[in-house]
């Protein structure tokens with residue numbers, strides 16, 4: 001995996017970004033956010049607060065109601081045109097008529113990206129799907145499908161990786177295994193990664209920074225730098241430093257929920 | 268916008284424990300048929316399988332020539348009709364706002380009575396294969412268009428997001444997602460279209476072709492040749508079932524699964540009533556415009572090519588307009604006496620038997636594959652048999668209409684009953700609900716969309732059946748009136764009848780759709796969204 005043939009990781013800048021849906025649902029309040037190049041940022045927040053919406057706006061799949069997004073100085077559409085980003089969706093969105101390998105190959109084709117077959121095999125093995133390369137999604141479990149979608153997202157060597165609860169349906173043990181293995185890839189490549197997750201410990205252990213969002217409409221409750229040593233191991237999650245950070249995230253989540261109850265209480 | 272009413276039938280495993288395939292059913296039918304034939308030799312109505320086989324061996328050269336001619340026409344019509352369907356679906360895809368008009372217009376054309384369009388096309392094309400091919404194309408395009416439209420919308424949004432997230436546009440989405448997702452639906456449509464094309468070609472041959480199965484059928488009826496009539500119907504049935512199975516196996520090879528058993532797209536959910544009216548008027552305006560335009564552009568002889576104005580004159584303004592209206596009204600009333608009981612009997616029998624079979628799953632294992640195969644039989648080609656067996660009176664005609672409606676309804680309902688959501692069944696199981704409760708609370712509501720979809724499609728089909736019998740055999744009703752007007756060159760009458768029948772047929776389709784929305788809104792609201 002040679003880092004030199006990937007595009008340099010972009011910085012992502014959101015300015016006064018907001019989204020109100022047609023029906024009047026305000027999913028994201030005007031928000032300013034900068035995601036540093038080559039770093040991993042976790043977004044945590046209560047269900048339905050607008051995390052997926054934020055991610056989809058960054059991917060350019062959802063037009064913002066207000067504000068701008070710049071990925072490495074260019075608008076999302078430009079980045080997509082260069083196949084500079086990839087997204088692992090909350091539901092795995094594998095095409096049912098293609099095998100695991102076929103789905104990965106389709107992504108490569110769509111991204112106009114050539115990769116050696118051996119690298120595809122490597123990725124499939126890395127997400128723990130060896131032996132299932134030629135299996136169709138219908139015959140995979142929910143967690144296996146998510147892992148296949150993850151492999152697909154990584155295959156195109158994107159500069160920006162958007163992960164929407166990539167391990168939601170994966171069991172605890174496999175999850176912590178993946179949480180150790182996968183970040184090595186994107187960190188070795190220096191990929192800018194934005195990770196949405198419901199697991200607070202995962203958010204802390206995987207990322208360089210955790211942003212805690214309030215209940216809908218999403219606003220930033222807390223912005224926490226994670227300076228745990230890398231590489232992070234299984235033991236990291238149980239260290240005192242991690243425990244402190246995890247407590248802080250939980251506290252922020254709780255205040256974000258409480259603040260949301262009266263309509264506009266957050267400062 | 269609208270969900271697909273579809274399901275999958277896997278003959279190998281879908282029937283559960285008792286997956287016997289069609290063989291026992293076929294053997295049973297053959298045995299009963301042979302016994303009946305032996306018993307009724309004196310009555311000149313039924314030829315036993317052995318007699319049919321003997322006839323086929325003796326007359327194989329004649330049969331083969333006729334079959335070749337009909338197959339050629341059917342294949343040409345099949346290709347043209349399906350290409351038209353794909354083109355229409357393409358228009359609806361590129362320009363979604365046109366979809367309602369496209370489907371409305373397509374439905375109206377589908378409702379044109381083949382019995383009358385046949386003679387008209389014969390005058391246009393003169394001798395040759397033109398009418399056969401045109402009727403075959405007309406018989407198939409709608410059965411392909413509707414599933415295709417459903418299929419093209421069958422892909423969830425997130426698949427398109429995937430394509431867009433790699434910076435690719437609608438073309439890549441069409442190639443990699445939409446077309447692939449629509450393939451099973453396309454195959455399901457083609458599977459029904461193949462026998463329909465054969466039927467269309469035969470009806471076209473009824474109008475005075477030189478060669479083909481339809482020509483022989485007319486000859487056999489005129490000569491009261493029982494063996495020949497049965498032999499022709501047997502060959503038509505066998506060819507249809509083979510075409511159906513061949514496309515099914517091709518689909519399984521390509522898709523690695525059986526195509527869904529498609530019924531029809533559910534009607535567009537209520538929405539804006541005024542918009543529906545506007546669309547309806549638009550369809551009418553476009554239809555009238557195309558009709559008048561075609562006559563103008565092709566510079567057709569005004570003696571037989573009547574435009575909308577001529578029909579209006581004939582029905583309203585002409586001095587003998589009252590007579591024309593009375594003649595058509597009388598014929599329609601005669602037809603209604605056969606049509607409505609047959610239609611209702613077919614629906615009730617189809618749905619009723621499906622419900623019964625669910626309660627006795629052992630029989631369903633035998634009946635289902637057989638019914639799926641028989642659904643592909645162009646029932647109309649067996650019209651001469653039914654009339655031979657049951658006479659030229661009401662019983663024969665009503666039975667034929669009922670049979671025409673029965674098979675698709677039965678297959679659709681059985682499919683709907685099977686589709687009862689497993690999770691809800693599990694919930695009921697946890698309350699130890701008996702089979703009757705499960706049937707009433709879960710299965711029948713799950714069956715309703717399938718039932719109504721086939722009830723809608725059965726409206727034009729039953730009109731086709733009744734008019735063909737009237738034309739070929741009974742000599743009464745609107746079918747006979749249209750045939751008579753054609754042979755007397757009374758084109759004002761013919762065109763007026765065609766327009767009224769098509770309009771009534773489309774209205775009937777709309778009325779069933781209206782009832783469907785009301786019932787579904789009450790019993791299965793999740794089905795219309």
Ligand SMILES: Nc1ncnc2c1ncn2[C@@H]1O[C@H](COP(=O)(O)OP(=O)(O)OP(=O)(O)O)[C@@H](O)[C@H]1O
Nearest residue numbers: 021023025027046047048049050051052053054216
């Ligand atoms: N296409 C849409 N149209 C209208 N409202 C929408 C749409 N998509 C999302 N919403 C609304 O926006 C809000 C935020 O949705 P979003 O999917 O971003 O939440 P989320 O934070 O990802 O939740 P979860 O953690 O459960 O996935 C929700 O209230 C949802 O109902």
Ligand SMILES: [Mg+2]
Nearest residue numbers: 051052053090
């Ligand atoms: Mg989400």
